[in-house]
Amino acid sequence: MSQQLAGQPIFILKEGSSRTRGRDAQGNNINAAKAVANAVRTTLGPKGMDKMLVDTIGDVVITNDGVTILKEMDIEHPAAKMMVEVAKTQDDEVGDGTTTAVVIAGELLKRAEDLLDQDVHPTVIAHGYRMAAEKAQEILAEIAIPVKATDLAMLKKISETAMTGKGAEAAKDKLCDLVVRAVTMVAEEDGTVDKDNIKVEKKVGGSIQDSEIIEGMLIDKERVHPGMPKKVVGAKILLLNAAVEFKKTEVDAEINITSPDQLQSFLDEEERMIRTIVEKIIASGANVLFCQKGIDDIAQHYLAKAKIFGVRRVKKSDMEKLARATGATMVSSIDAISKDELGTAGLIEEKKVSGEEMIFVTECSNPKAVSIIVRGGTEHVVDELERAMEDAIRVVSVVIEDKKLVAGGGSPETELSQRLKIYASSVGGRAQLAIEAFASALEIIPRTLAENAGLDPIDMLVELRAAHEKGQKTAGLDVYEGKAGDMLAAGVIEPLRVKTQAISSAAEAAVMILRIDDVIASSKSAAPEGMPPGGMGGMPPGMGGMGGMDY
CATH class of the missing domain: 3.50.7.10 (GroEL)
Known part of the structure; x- marks a missing residue:
């Protein structure tokens, strides 16, 4: 980078540094973030597929858990790393919904790209997204359903939703029962749950049915x-x-x-x-x-x-x-x-x-501390079961603390999408475009659930929208029947915090990536493997094993 001054070049950056500006910088960052979202998209929902991750020494991890996938992948691109942070925050705060958060963030950026092409300024988009995220939190609080900490049937359904699609189907009832018993045992009087008091021990051998809870240690x-x-x-x-x-x-x-x-x-x-x-x-x-x-x-x-x-x-x-x-x-x-x-x-x-x-x-x-022993046929099965149990334990703990839940199956996202579109028209101005983009982006969740279940996403979205317009707030996608259904009645429920956290962290990450218009990468003496010299001109080849991905 040099400036010409009276015929004399002035060097500001070190030799070999690269600088990407304006639309190019935004394009690169958005593409990197979208690639991360695409990597985990297929794992969403009960019919989601698993990923097999092999590290440098040949260790294999087979998982459906968003945050595990992103942690195991060696991601080099800085904007892509921000998406991994979204998943980590979601995991720390709630323990479930990591894939949802990343997929929403990816879709928000994709919609923003369309607006940038129409010459809408990034600051306007960022402002609209913030307004939409705030409004979304209000709507979620409105549609949340209160639940008592003593309602064991509801707690069981919540742990079931968290475990679905994570290889625990075979003995779902048994495992959910163990989770709910463990969490209710260690819960304090004031409703707080320290999940460190629940120890999950895994042992290879026997079958999933042999898993048991020990009221003690x-x-x-x-x-x-x-x-x-x-x-x-x-x-x-x-x-x-x-x-x-x-x-x-x-x-x-x-x-x-x-x-x-x-x-x-x-x-x-x-x-x-x-x-x-x-x-x-x-x-x-x-x-x-x-x-x-x-x-x-x-x-x-x-x-x-x-x-x-x-x-x-x-x-x-x-x-x-x-x-x-x-x-x-x-x-x-x-x-x-x-x-x-x-x-x-x-x-x-x-x-x-x-x-x-x-x-x-x-x-x-x-016993204010309990242990769960998880059994399974092979090491990989037991590892994935342990991850499913951890998610379920966290989710049940969150519900006992917050005492609020929402229906699952893409129903809150569809409701939010419709309500935000109405809100957008009341706002007017250019921010309206951004709020509408935010509303459309949320529909990626029901759309992805449909795609992963082999259903037609457009037909399903039309059916869901129609149900919500009739006032069926808990209508979501029944992936087993292939049609819209009442998720609350079907027992597909999640803690409110899963949604509020996913939407707020996805919006924050999207806004942060959007506001970057200049990427200055200082030269490295030797570019690390997989990173082009000069850093971030484009997507690094093979971003953590995702090179051939279309984004």
């Missing part, structure tokens, strides 16, 4: 000594965050030993110190010990003799959940061990699950 460990009991009824549990082993000096010390007797007494003293620690544990009345650090061999022997069930190197997160499930207090110093710090559980036992030992802490009086 499941720990992927085994007891430290075979002489310890395998099963403890009426467990008194000590959670220890200190090592049950000989204390080494903090400072470097040297001990001069001049005779064998001295060495022997030194070793005896070591053993005596460990025995003192074990005696403290026994004196507290504990018959189960979960230790976050190590347990010495000698200590293991003494604990086994005292018939204490011991587990070592338990993860910190598991220790915290154990504290919640059993009511025990974490003890960080050997001297602080006392019977007041102990927790209780009706039963603790070590069982084999798919050939591996696991510890089950069950029959807790008021």
Whole structure:
């Protein structure tokens, strides 16, 4: 980039930097963002397809989850990265609806492109989009349906909608039941749910039907000594965050030993110190010990003799959940061990699950932490099931917190689209064009649902519009019957937050990408693989395995 001044070129940017301006810059960015939306579009809805992602070392991920797909793809283009951020935000806030958010953002940009071709200024489009997004939030709040946290049938339907199309169809009823039971168990009085208190353990082997919920904790460990009991009824549990082993000096010390007797007494003293620690544990009345650090061999022997069930190197997160499930207090110093710090559980036992030992802490009086064990035939099945469960857990938690839901199946989008078109005509001016574009863009959701189910998108849209014009606010696309149907009656429902978050983050991302009219890419000493030298002239070849995509 140089400026001519009195015949003398002035260099502002470093040699090799590239600059794309105006419509070219917007075109490149919009195309990159549309390519990302196209990558996940086919996964939307109950009839959506899955993606197989293979990374550089050959690990395979088979998934239908929007955010997982985008995280696994190595996306290089900066505008495309913004779309990945949309999915991540959606995932952090709600846990579901990631594909919806990205697809809407892509469509908003596509519609904006048409307006740019008609010489509508990007700022006008951005302003109209913001107005439309605000109005959409109002309309959504209006059409939302209240739900009680105790309405288990509704909660089950919500988790079913979140899991549909994610490989969990075979045992949907069973899994939804587990999700709803787990979330309602850990929910606080004020309706907040900390999903960290629900632990999802996956084990390959058995079938999906073998998945179960443990009203307490499941720990992927085994007891430290075979002489310890395998099963403890009426467990008194000590959670220890200190090592049950000989204390080494903090400072470097040297001990001069001049005779064998001295060495022997030194070793005896070591053993005596460990025995003192074990005696403290026994004196507290504990018959189960979960230790976050190590347990010495000698200590293991003494604990086994005292018939204490011991587990070592338990993860910190598991220790915290154990504290919640059993009511025990974490003890960080050997001297602080006392019977007041102990927790209780009706039963603790070590069982084999798919050939591996696991510890089950069950029959807790008021489990505020629970575990779900997910089983399946192969590793990929179990991984995808775990992702489906995580989504469902998050979605049910969100509904318990917000107590608001909307119908699914593209029904809120169709309703919004119609209401926004009416709103656009009341606004007038150039902003009207942008609001109308926003309204049309929302119809991409029912259109995509129809396409993925092999139905004619135009016929379906016409049918949906007609139903909404008659005042059927919950009419959505019944992909199994291939016609418009009442989604609320069919039990296809989602949390309100899924829609509000998807529309607001999609609108924000679209506006941000639209407002960029100049891309200045500084030169890199060596362009990374897949990135053309000079950076962002166009789409990088093979954007994370999407090179041949038509956009």
